[in-house]
Amino acid sequence: MATAGKVIKCKAAVIWEVGKLPSLEEVEVALPRTHEIRVKIVATGICRTDDHVVNGIFPNIDYPVIVGHEGAGIVESIGPEVTCVKPGDKVIPLCLPQCGECASCLNPKSNCCLKTHFCQSQNLMPDKTGRFTCRGKQVYHFLWTSTFSEYTVMPEASIVKIDDDAPLEKVWLFGCGFSTGYGAAINTAKVEPGSTCAVFGLGGVGLSVIIGCKAAGASRIIGVDINKEKFAKAKELGATECISPNDFSKPIHKVLVEMTGLGVDYSFEAIGRIDTEVAALASSCLGSGTCVLVGEPPSGSQLAFDPTLLLTGRKLTGSLIGDWKLKDALPKLVSDYMNKKCHPDALISHMLPFEKIAEGFELLRAGKSIRSVLLF
Ligand code: COD
Ligand code: ZN
Ligand code: ZN
Secondary structure: OOOOOOOEEEEEEEEOOOOOOOEEEEEEEOOOOOOEEEEEEEEEEOOHHHHHHHOOOOOOOOOOEOOOOEEEEEEEEEOOOOOOOOOOOEEEEOOOOOOOOOHHHHOOOOOOOOOOOOOOOOOOOOOOOOOEEEOOEEEEOOOOOOOOEOEEEEEHHHEEEOOOOOOHHHHHHHHOHHHHHHHHHHHHHOOOOOOEEEEEOOOHHHHHHHHHHHHOOOOEEEEEOOOHHHHHHHHHHOOOEEEOHHHOOOOHHHHHHHHHOOOEOEEEEOOOOHHHHHHHHHHEOOOOOEEEEOOOOOOOOOOOOOOHHHHOOOEEEEOOHHHOOHHHHHHHHHHHHHOOOOOHHHHEEEEEEHHHHHHHHHHHHOOOOOEEEEEO
8 A cells, every 4th residue: 555664643632641532643653563563443432431441440551552352454554574464454453462372372262462561561562662653642542453543553472364345334343242241151151042141231341241151152141230211221232121230129139139139140240340240249149159350440449349240149240342252352342243144234233434433432421322323
């Protein structure tokens, strides 16, 4: 492409400091170095995690930063020794890397690559230098994706080629929200046909859990959210009932236990709060229930609960990006989408030009959107 080998000037949204919404800027994007790829982002969604960085509750972030981790685009150019993609390929950036070499990547039971931000910083490229500058200042990367920039750079561990015919304005959903929730149900919980499920939080991630529970054949799926405006979509996607904790004087876990006898077979927390994590655990069935934590509470949080909840046979586990090894899984998920085997499109509530990113954040904060997609 004509831009290959040159520094690119393009639009991006920069969070200059905690508490400030991403501001539209012109940034410079340097050339990709060895084992790096520069990508033209076509579409990117806004996830609550991006807002967590705005609010300073995501751990170990350096500011100014360009966030965005649900995106899809086209390879613009590649650095030396890149073999996994070529210019022109359609790709999805991976918010959870798969380096293919670390102990986790070599362990078939783990997707928690040791290059993820849980193990080391992803605020700069692996060689500890950045590719973004704005107004003469270095701007940091986020999760090696930074999809709120028209052009972005990522290492080979954080990118995967997808089907040439995939619609980029749709399949960005597989970069986080849909894969995270859907995988929590089918990979982590392994929901069984005829089972009962409760899903706490009916945002894009919780709704994707519902899609997964339904696909797995659950017979009863109870959505839990304080925002009743989320109920219609949850029911459209497979929830059989929806309840709001605000409608009951007793704790919500007691309501769920009464509704189901001994509690649900599978409960999921897709909010990222300590109190709802404990409520989800206490809602799961005595003797055999499984509770899956999907949301990540603010950094430094500690979970406290009565251990007899576990001694009496409940299992508590967590799910990171749906337990997928993303580089292996996403091409298949995208081809399932192309073959109409899964339908996350209903999660896209708003389509906006990239310049309206602030409106996208406002819709998320007001509880009016599920996923807003920003188009470059
Ligand atoms: N009780 C019930 N519902 C609640 C409560 C409450 N006390 N508080 C909020 N809710 C509801 C909101 O009304 C909303 O409908 C829903 O919970 C949350 O939805 P969103 O749209 O804000 O969030 P999502 O679906 O985009 O993301 C949720 C996550 C849990 C993934 C996110 O917040 C998170 O914890 N991210 C970090 C974990 C991670 O890394 N995940 C993968 C990459 S994002
Ligand atoms: Zn996300
Ligand atoms: Zn790895």
